[in-house]
Amino acid sequence: MTQKIAVLGAGSWGSVLANLLVKNGNDVVNWTNMEEQAKELNENHTNRAYMPDLTYDDRLIATTDLKMAAQDADAILFVVPTQVMRLVAQQLVDVLKNSKQKPIIIHASKGLELNTHKRLSQVLSEEIPAEYRSSMVVLSGPSHAEDVAKDDLTLVTAASSNINAARKVQSLFMSEHFRVYTNDDIVGVEMGAALKNVIAIGAGALHGLGYGDDAKAALITRGLAEISRLGVAFGAKPLTFMGLSGVGDLIVTATSEHSRNWRAGNELGQGMSLKEVTNTMGMVIEGVPSTKAAYELAKQKKIEMPITDAIYDVLYNDKNIKTVINGLMEREGKAE
Incomplete structure (x- = not known):
């Protein structure tokens, strides 16, 4: 049965999901706050600032009118940056x-709200x-817009405390x-999604510095341990981090040039400053505020997260x- 779906956000991921x-046969309206972007999607069926190689289905409608997009929708999908999630939700309520x-x-x-460090489902x-x-x-x-756009095989998770809704x-x-x-573990899925961006910055930095596969594998493995420890402390199920939204998302984000967090880390490893990286990226680097959130949440819960601490020291x-990195390697030996 055809559903009306509003997709809020027309960046790379939002527009590709729309x-x-x-x-899939749904009536979809893609909301953006940029007039030129809506016009381009409607008239040319392109979104060159975000997905330069994709021609969109001509049935996709774009608009800057939030009421037109969301009125009487069966489902509303938020794909906006973390820092504006609350603001867009407030506008939607009317x-x-x-x-x-x-x-x-x-x-x-994927991220945690600035300052409050709340998960995005909590914000909504x-x-x-x-x-x-x-x-x-x-x-x-584990999903990159570039891969989904070209019909590559992609597997993801829909998580909710209401399994019928999922x-x-x-x-x-x-x-x-x-x-x-x-999946019914919404806490674990959101924590995995946010915290893997932190480790991805570290993985990119290792690449930029010229380290090999051994170092990257070690970082991903020990990074997953940190993500799991912090997630479980907030009520997540340990096994969630062994699934698609845990280790799966971590692998794809920490190994791919499509990941803006990996690219940011790679540029940091090559000697650029965080300000320079941020200015040249052109899109939000969610791992930067997520690093601050993870660092502060770990201190709050008294959880040891040395990799996160190290990335925090570099960024902040x-x-x-x-x-x-030398400091991490020279830490006192311990059991895995």
Whole structure:
């Protein structure tokens, strides 16, 4: 059955997911706050600033009118940067008050809110009262927009405390190239999604410094241990981090040039400053604020996270990367 779906955010991931939903037979409106971007998507079916090689389905509608996008939608998918998630949710509530629907709220963003360090489903739940939504679902996993756009094989997870809602989202997105599993551990899925960006910066830095595969494998493995420790401390299930939204997302983000967090780390390893990296990236580097969040949450829970501490020192204390790596290697020996 055809569903009306509003996709909020028309960057690389938001627009590609909107395109996927259209190809699955849904009526999709992609909201952006940029007039030129909406015009380009509608008239040329391109989004060159984000996906220069993709021609979008001509049935995809783009708009800057949030009311037009969300009015009477069966599902609303947030794919906006972490720092504006709360603001967009606040704007959406006024639309939902006058809607006939109680849509499923989905988000496919990865990060923790600045300052509060809250998970994004918590932010959305705070801003969108229960009477205006049917459920909350997180879509996450090892997925690059560039690969999904060219119909590469991609597997992700739909997580919710309401497993029936997760199954509905599963059915919306499933295709011959895009497979979705369900999960009831929304805490673990969101924590894995946010914290893997921290480790990806470290992995990129190792590459930029010229270190080999041994070093990268070690960083990913020990980084996963840190992610798991912190996630479990906040109520996540340990096994979630062995799944798609844990080790799967970590591998793809910490090894691929498509990852802006990996690219940021690579440029830091090559000697650029964080300010220079941020200015040249052109897109949000979620791993930078996520590093600060992970560092502060670890201190709050008294959890040892040496890799996260090291990346924090590089990003926020201007420590030399090689000095920080030497410090990690020279730590006292201990059991794995």
